[in-house]
Amino acid sequence: MTVEPATGPEPQSVLSPLTTAAIFLVATVDEGGEQSVRDLLADLPGLQRSYGFGAPDGRLSCVAAVGSDAWGRLFGGPRPAELHPFEELAGRRHRAVSTPGDLLFHIRATRQDLCFGLAAEIMDRLRGSVTVADEVQGFKYLDVRDLMGFVDGTENPQGRAAVDAVLVAGEDADFAGGSYVIVQKYLHDLDAWNALPVEAQEKVIGRTKLTNVELDEPASHVSLNTVTDEDGEERQILRDNMPFGSPGRGEFGTYFIGYSRTPEVTEEMLRNMFLGTPDATHDRILDFSTAVTGTLFFAPSADFLDDLPEPPAAAAAERPVPHTRTESPEGTGADGTLGIGDLNRSTAP
């Protein structure tokens, strides 16, 4: 794919390097909450500076992204060409669920307190206008390992390759500098995983556990996620996965977040994982990890947020019918959240 020089609109901080702390906040926009959300989006760079300026070593950043159903409620004019709801995948053994989400805030820093402060400020502005669907506080674990014990993120593209893989360019000029984002919250069954000998775990992942060396395993997670275009060129995404959990509650997870120039690439990887390939019926990582959320967003450029398009003429008039939300609980729980993101073992093997 030909890519123009990086002279287009300034992206949000999607290309920021992995940090030691992150908060992933997903919310739906309440009827009538559209203007508060627009105000917040316009103020976000300023809020980021307020919290980050005094702590330059903290590398605080926040990417805001908008889901398909909310886009037309928030902004008039054209919409990102490939923005659509996350498509649920029903494999023979495992399901990639599609769960509600109009807004994603991906907040990163080297200090959890900075992430927390910015998330609190964002929610302070949005309270009464949105309903939180899911909130996850991620952390760096040991030498960048997931809670299954493997180094996660090694094969991420870097530099120019990352820019090419992640940022929309001339193919959708109105939205150049933006990026599609897919998130999935996975909960691990660590008892079952840890009962597996290390050698068997390594075959599942496709890398050695201690030394992180790639193995030649056609049915591994790594192989299923190595996808190429018609010319044999590898198609990449940028992952900023973070472990999260609560030992007290026996909760251990990986928050998957993948940025890409077109959602097609991540979707192909998901199809390989959940529906299988000629080499594998499914990704065996799923025998030990259950996806409890799944949502697709578009993170517009920083320039777009700086100069938002006019709101649609009748922003609050018509709410599109949700796509595949039948698996999600209806209405909010007693805590005011949508109550998603918990493990529903009925989807587990």
Ligand code: HEM
């Ligand atoms: C339970 C959730 C997941 C865990 C624990 C996990 C863990 C890992 C680990 C340990 C690696 C090897 C090192 C690396 O290159 O990062 C890896 C590679 C990779 N994963 Fe995942 N992953 C998860 C979900 C996903 C999902 C949902 C996708 C895509 C939709 C994905 C895409 C990839 C890609 C593209 C690679 C690199 C393949 C290559 O070597 O080129 N992962 N993952």
